[in-house]
Amino acid sequence: MxxxxxxxxxxxxxxxxxxxxxxxxxxxxxxxxxxxxxxxxxxxxxxxxxxxxxxxxxxxxxxxxxxxxxxxxxxxxxxxxxxxxxxxxxxxxxxxxxxxxxxxxxxVEEDLDIHEKRNAEFAIMERALNSLGEPCKGILESYYLQKKDMNEIATAFGYTNADNAKNQKYKCLVRLKKLFFAQYNIGE
Amino acid sequence: MEDTVLLEVIERYLTGDMSAEERAHFEQLRKNTPEVDQMVVEHKLFLHQMEMYAEHSTLRNSLHAAHNRLVEAGTINESGVTETKGKVVQFWNRYKKVTAIAASIAGLTAITISALFSYYSPANNLQIQKLNRDIKNLTEKQRAQGDKINEVENKIPKGTTIKSGGSAFLIDGKGYLVTNAHVLKGSRTVVVNNNGQQFTAIIALTDPQKDLAILKISDKDFKPYSSLPYSIKKSGLDLGEEVFTLGYPRNDIVYNMGYLAARSGFEGDTSSYQISLSANPGNSGGPLFNKNGEVVGIVSTRQAQAEGVVFAIKAKGIYQAVDELKKSDSTTQKLKLPTNNSLKGMERRDQLAKLEDYVFLVSSY
CATH class of the missing domain: 1.10.1740 (Rna Polymerase Sigma Factor; Chain: A)
Incomplete structure (x- = not known):
């Protein structure tokens, strides 16, 4: 080195x-x-x-x-x-x-190739997230990107308790995964 | 099992949020059901993607923040408005070191060169200094001499100040002199010959328009000359003709030589010549001779911005002035301008030896 x-x-x-x-x-x-x-x-x-x-x-x-x-x-x-x-x-x-x-x-061509592939993946993720719509997008971003607690998210989005919010989060996650993999697998 | 429930279980499994018992149970399920196993693998990949995406977004945000911070701090220059300024600053920042180095090298070189110069040319410098001192000594001597003269035979009354001075020359042996009108700023004059002898004189005529004046020595000490060695030439000069002058830019009489540069004077004035010689304040009123020693003009002015451009009033003007004087003053009827020239063909030193007695220093007070 x-x-x-x-x-x-x-x-x-x-x-x-x-x-x-x-x-x-x-x-x-x-x-x-x-x-x-x-x-x-x-x-x-x-x-x-x-x-x-x-x-x-x-x-x-x-x-x-x-x-x-x-x-x-x-x-x-x-x-x-x-x-x-x-x-x-x-x-x-x-x-x-x-x-x-x-x-x-x-x-740096090799590094750039990897970098560009990553960028493409991120673009897919971003598109998938954006097409989810609210409140799914907000909830998922709060949980996975900003690493917020479920209770916090429940309060922020107006759910009566964390369990309800969690339930909603998983519903959203299923949708997001579908959207993501639809694109991701084509990309592969 | 419903999708969401399964997903929750898988996520708990992947994040290690399960009790040992539950974990064992779930692993059994994975083994038995390929669909569930596949979902686990898929979700793992997805979570990884999410994780990366999260990192990526955070980094992008930090980079934006860093950029804005640095722009605000002035470390980074941008924006189209201050583009030119930004470029200059950028340039300066980029070449600061280079500039500094270049400047120091230039400085060092300059110092070295000047050091070499001063080292290799000590003789020159000394000579220059010597000359300077000589000049100083000279002026001191002059002052001493001046004081002496003043003590012995000062005809300027005490308590008066000399307003102006210049040169003058005789046009009649009986004591008539010609000078410039601008030389006579005061009302009374004293003329001094080249031996330091002083004579009081009266202003017989001033003509500021022609810039001519006629003085008459009224001193009983003055011994009239029976004749003058030079004549006053009425006709004009040719271009390039050699001329010389005598005058008093200092207390001592000074000789200067040159040539006729133009038939007209300042701004096309036909009553004067342009001559090329070196003249200084004090030369005003001095005679201008041609090579035969005939008076051809009166040195009067010089151009301030140019070197060696001097103007002299044509000698014809003297005749006119004398005519004027005769008209106004009946006592001057005997004034007769010299017509015989005895200096032709003589060497310059001999001419000067004869001429210098007739050129006077004028002080007006």
Missing amino acids: KSDTNEQLLLKGLANNETRAIDTIYKENFGMVQALILNNNGTYDDARDIFQEAMIALYEKAKSESFVLTCQIKTYVYSICRRLWLKRLQQMGRYGIIANGLEETIA
Whole structure:
């Protein structure tokens, strides 16, 4: 492992969703990515999107058990962003020729493939959740995403007791699963 | 079993929310019923997906929060309104170090070069300093001399201040001098010859329009000259013709040489010439000679913004001034401008040796 202990700590922090680690990585790398995007026909919003996408890829990498980062965070983030932006430019029908600066890049195609597959899955989940409608969506999000207690959820959604809310939650879950797997299996 | 009930059981099983007995029972059920087993596997996958999705959303939220925080703190610059400013700041931030290094290198280089220069050219510097001191000494000497003269034979009354000064030259051996009108700011004048001798003079005529004035030495110490060595030339000069002047920009008489640069003066004034020589305050009223030693003009002004652009009133003006004077003052009828020139063909030093006696320093008070 080439990256120094400081970077290791940052990555660990990122994996645990720690504000300080996120801020530090953000601060140290965003300017570089923003310059890259802005200098290649991008906007401030593009820069933010691409950079956050790269941060998520880095997060996934840091989280995975077989996690090995063989270069600096900076290089990794830059490589991901460069690749992502090239792809975005192509989708927009523009010829993406990013002037190759002095920045070092590494091959990130494999990581990006995994990342994109994940994103696709998340998109399915998001779509399924959105087509559920309320209160199903709200209940499920409160329970599974925000990890709220059933009693809390019952009060928030106006059920007389937790058991009733739980009952409703399982009904919703059955629907969600149906919706999700309908798409997910096609996607497979 | 109903779907929801089964789902609840499976979820309790997967989250480890079952008693040992119940767990054993359920595992038995899994083994016996492939449908239930499949549902368990499926739900496990689904829960994992949900878990990942949850993490993902949380991270996205934290990233948004981080972004907004940093924008607010000014660490990140964005927004289209301040685009140019943002770019400049961005540029500055990016090249701050480079700029600093470049600046220090430039500074070091400059210092090195100037050090080398001063090291390799010590002689030059010393000479310059020496010259400076000489000039200082000179002025001091001059002042000392001036004081002496004042002590011995000062004809300027005590308690009066000299308002202006310049040069003048004789146009008649009886003591008539010509100078510029602008030289005479006061009402009385004293003229000093090149030996330091002072004579009081009266202003016989001033013509501010032509900028000419005629003085008459009224001092009993003045010994009239029977004749003057130079004549006053009525006709014009040719372009490029050599001219020279004598005057008193300092207390000592100063010689300067140049050439006729234009037949007209400042802004096309046909009553004067433009000449090219170096003249300084104090040269005003001094004679301008051609190479034969004939008076061709009176040095009067110079252009402030330009170097070496000096104007001289044509000598013809002297004739006009004298005519005017004769009309207004009957006592000046005997005034006769010199017509014979005895300096032609002489070397410049000899010309100057003869001429300097007839050029005076004028002080008006």
